[in-house]
Amino acid sequence: MSVVDRQEWDVVVVGAGGAGLRAAIEARERGARTAVICKSLFGKAHTVMAEGGIAAAMGNANAGDGWQVHFRDTLRGGKFLNQWRMAELHAREAPQRVWELETWGALFDRTQDGRISQRNFGGHEYPRLAHVGDRTGLELIRTLQQRIVALQQEDFRETGDYESRLKVFQECTVTRVLKDGERVSGVFGYERESGRFFVLEAPAVVIATGGIGKSFKVTSNSWEYTGDGHALALLAGAPLLNMEFVQFHPTGMVWPPSVKGILVTESVRGDGGVLRDSEGRRFMFDYVPDVFKEKYAETEEEADRWYDDPDHNRRPPELLPRDEVARAINAEVKAGRGSPHGGVFLDVSTRMPAEVIKRRLPSMYHQFKELADVDITAEAMEVGPTCHYVMGGIAVDSDSAAARGVPGLFAAGEVAGGMHGSNRLGGNSLSDLLVFGRRAGLHAAEYASGAARPRVDDAQVDAAAAEALRPFSAEGGEPDGGPPENPYTLHQELQRTMHDLVGIIRREHEMEQALEKLAELRLRARRAGVEGHRQFNPGWHLALDLRNMLLVSECVARAALERTESRGGHTREDHSGMDRSWRNVNLLCALADPVDGFAATGPARGRIALTRETTEPIRPDLLALFEKEELVKYLAEEELYE
Ligand code: FAD
Numbered sequence: 250m251s252v253v254d255r256q257e258w259d260v261v262v263v264g265a266g267g268a269g270l271r272a273a274i275e276a277r278e279r280g281a282r283t284a285v286i287c288k289s290l291f292g293k294a295h296t297v298m299a300e301g302g303i304a305a306a307m308g309n310a311n312a313g314d315g316w317q318v319h320f321r322d323t324l325r326g327g328k329f330l331n332q333w334r335m336a337e338l339h340a341r342e343a344p345q346r347v348w349e350l351e352t353w354g355a356l357f358d359r360t361q362d363g364r365i366s367q368r369n370f371g372g373h374e375y376p377r378l379a380h381v382g383d384r385t386g387l388e389l390i391r392t393l394q395q396r397i398v399a400l401q402q403e404d405f406r407e408t409g410d411y412e413s414r415l416k417v418f419q420e421c422t423v424t425r426v427l428k429d430g431e432r433v434s435g436v437f438g439y440e441r442e443s444g445r446f447f448v449l450e451a452p453a454v455v456i457a458t459g460g461i462g463k464s465f466k467v468t469s470n471s472w473e474y475t476g477d478g479h480a481l482a483l484l485a486g487a488p489l490l491n492m493e494f495v496q497f498h499p500t501g502m503v504w505p506p507s508v509k510g511i512l513v514t515e516s517v518r519g520d521g522g523v524l525r526d527s528e529g530r531r532f533m534f535d536y537v538p539d540v541f542k543e544k545y546a547e548t549e550e551e552a553d554r555w556y557d558d559p560d561h562n563r564r565p566p567e568l569l570p571r572d573e574v575a576r577a578i579n580a581e582v583k584a585g586r587g588s589p590h591g592g593v594f595l596d597v598s599t600r601m602p603a604e605v606i607k608r609r610l611p612s613m614y615h616q617f618k619e620l621a622d623v624d625i626t627a628e629a630m631e632v633g634p635t636c637h638y639v640m641g642g643i644a645v646d647s648d649s650a651a652a653r654g655v656p657g658l659f660a661a662g663e664v665a666g667g668m669h670g671s672n673r674l675g676g677n678s679l680s681d682l683l684v685f686g687r688r689a690g691l692h693a694a695e696y697a698s699g700a701a702r703p704r705v706d707d708a709q710v711d712a713a714a715a716e717a718l719r720p721f722s723a724e725g726g727e728p729d730g731g732p733p734e735n736p737y738t739l740h741q742e743l744q745r746t747m748h749d750l751v752g753i754i755r756r757e758h759e760m761e762q763a764l765e766k767l768a769e770l771r772l773r774a775r776r777a778g779v780e781g782h783r784q785f786n787p788g789w790h791l792a793l794d795l796r797n798m799l800l801v802s803e804c805v806a807r808a809a810l811e812r813t814e815s816r817g818g819h820t821r822e823d824h825s826g827m828d829r830s831w832r833n834v835n836l837l838c839a840l841a842d843p844v845d846g847f848a849a850t851g852p853a854r855g856r857i858a859l860t861r862e863t864t865e866p867i868r869p870d871l872l873a874l875f876e877k878e879e880l881v882k883y884l885a886e887e888e889l890y891e
Contacts, residue, residue: 253437253710254447258284258416259697260690261436261449263423263478264457266294267386268662268682268689270393271346272455275690277400277415281697283690284416284449286438288473291419292394295459295471296682299386300514300612302368302378303683304676305343309360310367310376311559316340317874318374323677324875325540326372326570327640327670328817329832329883330491333867334647335668339677339684346683347379353399355392357381369519370675372570374544375559378676383514383612389679421447423477424793425713426454426485426658427705433485433657434703437713441790444783446714452700453693455659456482456643456652457686461495461805464798465636466748469501469512475794476801478664482643483800483857487652488837490666492641492801493808494818496673497753499574501635503592508620510635513595513613515675517630518567520609521556522597524578525629526586532593533566536577540827540882541569572672572817575634579753582633592633598626634753638673640818641808642666644837650689657696657703661689671817720792723778733778736792743770743798751806756822760810767806768855771799803857804838811836811859832885833864 260276262269265287276283306319319340358366367376381388401411423438435450458478462470500513526532537545545566546552552565603626617623643660644653652658662682723733750763774795779788814828841858
């Protein structure tokens, strides 16, 4: 057996972004000895990149706001496929989570009378995003880290050891969740710098690993987003929910090629930025779908008046939910009215004075100046859709964040499914990860305190070590006699496949092609070979990440092929409308054979088994928050009858 360091903890949190840190703080405060593991340096998680803000109905900018309005907006944004109880808890608890951050030292931007300032974002009826310029994620992570340090200092005073109850293992990658029978017994992973293996034994594991964007060619996501947590859960026996829903943010940079995909925050539109085609037309007025017609302005004059008088005017169509705006940009470019580099124009320079732009959007100003030599205070930006967020994820219980089917496994943040339905509203991720990060930490701690300590199975540890070492011995001949493969080449082919064949607009025959290509890549990935040794070896790390990206990509492609309608972040050219009969259908992906999917199903047929389930009916008092005429547009016939 390989040399493996072992430690015992009560709760292990995989991921140190907003969700992971919030979970860890809660678990430690509830008395659980808690370990946090992250792939990157502590403080460098993807959450740091979040720009626009945290959505919470605090009512600071408009007293008409409240949790019910936020709940309604979230369901409309998700096209009523949201796990409604999650959306309810989220809307009710988000304000408390923001105020709590403030008591822990977060310095939010303020209104003139000293309250936390809130800005407009797409799909939100009122200004609702608490923010710190366009660097909100940085402040969120800084505050949570500060809270962790405060708890560690408390522990030092009591035990003489800062890390006795809360310890962070940075630059460590988890590759397997270990199990004792049906329940969780810990995690297996490796230190990225030394390559050494380790096992953390624990009755409860919280997965908070973020998203999957690195499976797509053009993405706003950081290098960490290889779908690890999704795959860890699948491999441990927990299903993934509605993986077809992938959000393509409408505004990523399109030029120069080296920065293609980097996000242009929605705050630009929230603060007054407008979208124009190559002829200078504000084209979004042509793309307001029927379900939103009553809520969006029909003329530029009305749209512009809304910024000063939102109570008597309707919103500009640039602030439609992201899926609508992304499709509109895609259609404009396809119709030949795009910008020189294949996007459209986003302009704030004619809408705000230069000093206001620099104050409200400092990161955007520097991003364009330094990366594209564009001065956004004087000229328009070129923007186009970029893969941004995955709505699909680990199927969880709404209240406790417990993953389905695997006792002791919890999930929170972007890796968890259900909360956002078919499309997430901007700002709803930072609030989601605070609300459900806390809930996951709380319930993991409770579960751990009542559970007998599990037994770690040495055979599983050996198998995990052998799996991790395989890229060093991939010499060809296994399993089909082909030559060793380069992990970087495989990754590029995977990204191209997902971008071209399972991207923003989807077609049946292309998704079938994608599944064939994924099957081929999966075979070749078994021969992914690396040279050198285990000390910081990025090729090896990527070879291991490929397993996760391939599994998750297959889930996305299979579910997208199955759902024969267009809804939120899933657009079918061959089934262009939203179909009410799909409103109450969830698609679940599970591993076809938890022991070894290759043996059971054969690689060409893939590793994922897909099943349908009917969603739980929306509670009547929550349905009563909507007008009947609106419900008619969304709900299936039998639901309306009931
Ligand atoms: P993350 O913050 O990504 O953390 C994941 C953690 O898991 C990391 O620590 C990582 O190292 C770790 N990890 C991953 N795999 C492993 C493994 N195998 N082993 C160990 N550790 C692992 N949302 C909003 O609500 N408002 C915004 O304004 C906003 N702006 C955004 C701007 C940009 C540019 C981007 C890209 C996204 C934005 N989002 C925004 C979305 C939001 O930032 C993310 O959805 C959110 O931060 C995800 O947080 P998380 O805690 O789930 O995961």
